[in-house]
Amino acid sequence: xxxxxxxxxxxxxxxxxxxxxxxxxxAGIGIGRIGGSAMEAMARQPESANxxxxxxxxxxxxxxxxxxxxxxxxxxxxxxxx
Amino acid sequence: xxxxxxYLKPLFTVALAFLLVSVPAFAQEHEASSHGEELxxxxxxxxxxxxxxxxxxxxxxxxxxxxxxxxxxxxxxxxIFSSRNLFDDHHNYVxxxxxxxxxxxxxxxxxxxVVDLSITKNVAMLFLNAALMxxxxxxxxxxxxxxxxxxxxxxQSFMEPVILFVRDEIVKPNIGPKYEKYLPxxxxxxxxxxxxxxxxxxxxxANLTGNIAVTLTLAFFTFLITNFSGNxxxxxxxxxxxxxxxxxxxxxxxxELIGVFTKPFALLIRLFAAITAGHxxxxxxxxxxxxxxxxxxxxxxxxxxxxxxLIEILVAGIQAYVFTLFSxxxxxxxxxxxxxx
Numbered sequence: 403x404x405x406x407x408x409x410x411x412x413x414x415x416x417x418x419x420x421x422x423x424x425x426x427x428x429a430g431i432g433i434g435r436i437g438g439s440a441m442e443a444m445a446r447q448p449e450s451a452n453x454x455x456x457x458x459x460x461x462x463x464x465x466x467x468x469x470x471x472x473x474x475x476x477x478x479x480x481x482x483x484x
Numbered sequence: 485x486x487x488x489x490x491y492l493k494p495l496f497t498v499a500l501a502f503l504l505v506s507v508p509a510f511a512q513e514h515e516a517s518s519h520g521e522e523l524x525x526x527x528x529x530x531x532x533x534x535x536x537x538x539x540x541x542x543x544x545x546x547x548x549x550x551x552x553x554x555x556x557x558x559x560x561x562x563x564i565f566s567s568r569n570l571f572d573d574h575h576n577y578v579x580x581x582x583x584x585x586x587x588x589x590x591x592x593x594x595x596x597x598v599v600d601l602s603i604t605k606n607v608a609m610l611f612l613n614a615a616l617m618x619x620x621x622x623x624x625x626x627x628x629x630x631x632x633x634x635x636x637x638x639x640q641s642f643m644e645p646v647i648l649f650v651r652d653e654i655v656k657p658n659i660g661p662k663y664e665k666y667l668p669x670x671x672x673x674x675x676x677x678x679x680x681x682x683x684x685x686x687x688x689x690a691n692l693t694g695n696i697a698v699t700l701t702l703a704f705f706t707f708l709i710t711n712f713s714g715n716x717x718x719x720x721x722x723x724x725x726x727x728x729x730x731x732x733x734x735x736x737x738x739x740e741l742i743g744v745f746t747k748p749f750a751l752l753i754r755l756f757a758a759i760t761a762g763h764x765x766x767x768x769x770x771x772x773x774x775x776x777x778x779x780x781x782x783x784x785x786x787x788x789x790x791x792x793x794l795i796e797i798l799v800a801g802i803q804a805y806v807f808t809l810f811s812x813x814x815x816x817x818x819x820x821x822x823x824x825x
Contacts (some may be wrong), residue, residue: 428640463802467754470761477764481526 429469681800694759
């Protein structure tokens with residue numbers, strides 16, 4: 403019965419959907435933390451706001467790419483037809 | 485009255501942005517919905533993102549650019565023909581001179597192995613990118629050469645801050661005193677990726693920097709330059725890490741060797757994933773309107789697509805910056821001379 407479950411493509415597509423959601427959570431947590439520390443640092447020292455903003459955007463791009471990687475894989479699974 | 489005219493310019497910009505991103509949606513979708521069948525979103529998206537032997541701009545007789553197919557096999561030699569021969573009038577694949585298109589490959593019916601050197605969509609896009617870069621930089625360089633004392637104007641004044649940014653913020657601090665040797669490569673890398681990313685966002689454009697072969701080549705160049713400029717310190721740190729007890733050195737050796745390969749690999753995957761995923765997100769949102777077949781979905785989806793396209797422009801710049809930054813970091817680490825403890 404379990405094997406029949408595995409072979410059924412609809413469970414794979416559901417897994418892909420769940421995976422995409424988890425990727426979004428991961429990206430949200432990661433970028434949220436970056437933004438949070440950047441905000442805190444900018445509040446402590448307003449003169450360094452520009453430098454911090456630049457680094458923040460770059461690191462956010464790096465974290466986002468990993469989440470996008472998971473999105474691409476979930477997409478590839480969801481367009482498979484068994 | 486003055487309040488309205490104050491908002492006129494941003495309103496116009498937003499409306500223009502809306503129109504720019506609505507163009508790609510007109511294309512393929514007509515074909516499926518006119519037949520009354522379900523639109524295969526996966527196919528549409530994969531066709532936009534993957535490479536192909538034809539460049540499809542819009543549905544219609546003149547909307548497809550049939551690019552030349554160049555195949556080489558040891559039995560039949562080099563054969564060049566238009567890819568129009570591989571299709572019949574209903575866009576099905578037909579064999580031509582024994583060559584048949586199977587998905588994105590070209591196979592010969594006799595089973596001979598063919599080397600596909602065709603000008604595909606991404607190759608044509610690469611030529612376009614190269615032509616654009618040549619035009620921009622030859623113009624700028626020519627202006628500087630002709631009149632070095634004159635203040636920059638026009639295209640020069642647009643490019644100069646960016647070039648100086650790459651030199652002063654990316655290359656000089658990371659590579660150190662010998663940066664001038666690597667500056668041409670870094671500038672080419674940065675602008676190739678930047679122009680490639682931005683060109684890919686235009687309607688009807690091919691996904692150039694999201695092609696894993698293109699990013700593989702760029703990462704391979706960085707790999708070659710890093711390892712050929714590596715000096716004694718660099719290699720000794722990899723093979724025989726100083727200041728570490730002997731058993732640990734044996735363990736560190738394979739780890740460092742793998743690290744030599746994973747660093748460019750990360751560069752390649754990062755750029756590919758960022759750009760391809762960006763395109764997939766934009767295309768998925770556009771296809772939403774055709775899946776639901778409702779006008780209001782189209783409106784909301786278009787608003788989202790405008791927002792995400794703006795983010796994608798930012799991502800285009802950031803990915804170019806990150807690729808160049810990490811390349812210069814790796815080269816800087818390879819050529820740095822420091823006094824040992």
